[in-house]
Amino acid sequence: MKKTLLFGEPMALLLADTPGALECVEHFTRRMSGAEVNVAIGLTRLGFPVEYLTRLGDDPFGHYIEQALKDNEIGTNLLTYDPVYRTGIQLKEYVEDGHDPAAPYYRKGSAASHLSAKEIDALDLGKIELVHVTGIPPALSKEAREATYRLMERAREAQIPVTFDPNLRPALWENGETMRNVLNDLANYADVVLPGIGECEILAGTTDKEKAADFYHQKGVALVVIKDGKNGAYVSEKKENGEVVRDMIPGYPVKKVVDTVGAGDGFAVGVLSGLLKGLPVTECAKRGNAIGSIQVQHRGDNEGLPTEEILQSYMAGNIQK
Numbered sequence: 001m002k003k004t005l006l007f008g009e010p011m012a013l014l015l016a017d018t019p020g021a022l023e024c025v026e027h028f029t030r031r032m033s034g035a036e037v038n039v040a041i042g043l044t045r046l047g048f049p050v051e052y053l054t055r056l057g058d059d060p061f062g063h064y065i066e067q068a069l070k071d072n073e074i075g076t077n078l079l080t081y082d083p084v085y086r087t088g089i090q091l092k093e094y095v096e097d098g099h100d101p102a103a104p105y106y107r108k109g110s111a112a113s114h115l116s117a118k119e120i121d122a123l124d125l126g127k128i129e130l131v132h133v134t135g136i137p138p139a140l141s142k143e144a145r146e147a148t149y150r151l152m153e154r155a156r157e158a159q160i161p162v163t164f165d166p167n168l169r170p171a172l173w174e175n176g177e178t179m180r181n182v183l184n185d186l187a188n189y190a191d192v193v194l195p196g197i198g199e200c201e202i203l204a205g206t207t208d209k210e211k212a213a214d215f216y217h218q219k220g221v222a223l224v225v226i227k228d229g230k231n232g233a234y235v236s237e238k239k240e241n242g243e244v245v246r247d248m249i250p251g252y253p254v255k256k257v258v259d260t261v262g263a264g265d266g267f268a269v270g271v272l273s274g275l276l277k278g279l280p281v282t283e284c285a286k287r288g289n290a291i292g293s294i295q296v297q298h299r300g301d302n303e304g305l306p307t308e309e310i311l312q313s314y315m316a317g318n319i320q321k
Contacts, residue, residue, distance in 0.1 A: 002129035003049040003075065004272065007151055008036030008137050009112035010054060010069065011088040011105060012061035013301065019094045022102055032068045033090050033301050035134050035167050038262050042269030042291065042305040044073045048276055051075035051128070053119070053151075057086035057111040078123070082111035096299065098257030107172075113140035120150040131155040132272060133190075134165045135183045139172035145182065152189035163275070164190035165268050166199050176202075188219045192275070194268055196227040209234040210246065217244065225285055227267050227292070230254065233285040249285040252293040252318050259299045266295035266305060290315050 013033035016025040040050045052074050056062030058081040065087065069076050088107030095101040107113065115137070133152060138145040155162045166183050173179040184203055187193055193216045195203065200212035213224040213236030226234040232251035238244050267288040274284030291306065294314060298304030306314065 001049055002127050003051045004043055004130045004132060004276070005051050005053060005078075005125070005128045006036040006040050006132050007053045007115075007148070008034055008134060009088055009107065009110065009140065010034040010037045010052070010056070010065050011090045011107060012065060013090050013092055015092050015300070016094040019096070022091050022093055022104070025094070028091070030064065031300065032065055033092070035136055035165070035265050036132070037069075037074075038265035038302040038305070039132060039268050039272070040069075040074045041072050041302045042266060043273060043276075045305050046269070046273045046308050046311070048273060049075065051078055053078040053115075053123070055080050055082050055111045055115050055119075057081070058083050059086055061087040061089065062111070080119075082114060085109060085111040085114055087111055092261070092301075094299075095259050098260065098296070100260055103261065107140070110140070112137075113144055115147045116143045117146045117150040120147050120154060123151075123154070125154060125158050125160060128155075128158075128160055130161050130163065130272065130276060132163045132165070132268070133186070134167040135179075135186070136167050136169055136172070138182055138186065139169050139179070148186065149189075152186060156189055161191045161275075162189060163192040163194065163268070163272055165194045165264070166196075166203060167264070168199050168202065184219075187216055187221060190221055192223040192225070192271075193221045194225050194227065194264075194271060196264060197229070200226060209248075210236070213244075213246070223281055225271055225281070225288065227264060227288075232289050233267070235281050235285045237281050247282055247285075249282055249289060251289045252314075254293050254296060257296045260296055262301040262304075263292045263296045265302070267292040269305060270311075286315065287311065290318075293318075 013031040014028040088110040090105040093101035204215040270288030270291040
């Protein structure tokens, strides 16, 4: 069975055990974080095999992450250790009321930031059916940026579909202009782009969903799925004959938002899993809306990501808005 390839930086997450400012918290629980990690966990829980390309520090956190990936049935054949540079670390505030938690990270010069195009050139893509890329690796360093470009180029050369989530992290970039230019350029190599409505304003210069979708279609992107929080998702698909089919897929009601971190990654899991199943794009977006709404009702970055059985039960028992 072919796999989905993810490329990024898993970090050791220190999750506060009690509410309050992080500098006042004395006890933390160790977990694993990272946008690509969340997507990988979500896909494996739904029954899709995943391979994760990354580099970790040869340190206790790095070895913990390798075992955590294996415990979540995520392939680690492409994981390497760096004898010099260390594993990235993230702290996260305890939240229960739905506000965005403070989540500073310490990843500058990390092992993953030293991933290079040479590692991409050495990859065997023969058993890969989908490549998922986010806008985080190209923000880590120029080396990782070159690796991101090379991975997307190689996938396109091999006619492997590429999904791209811009996943803006302005604090990681040199400046806003570089961030916009690089991420908009990388979109040229994608078949599917999954921006949030706020990201559309920054990258495409508009919050008009149709105009934002057309911005990406002009780059050759066939499918644009725009996340719009509780409002749901806007789907725009450009057919081979040039026809563009658009639809707004309503979201699922959420009684209480507990933790917003990981909601966008959960949405990506829903869309990607639908595409892997060969479902219509509107059904893919429904799955994305459902998993995103499940995730925000759980504390933690990926604790709420469901199995297929739980997902189907949730979708059947909840009416979209």
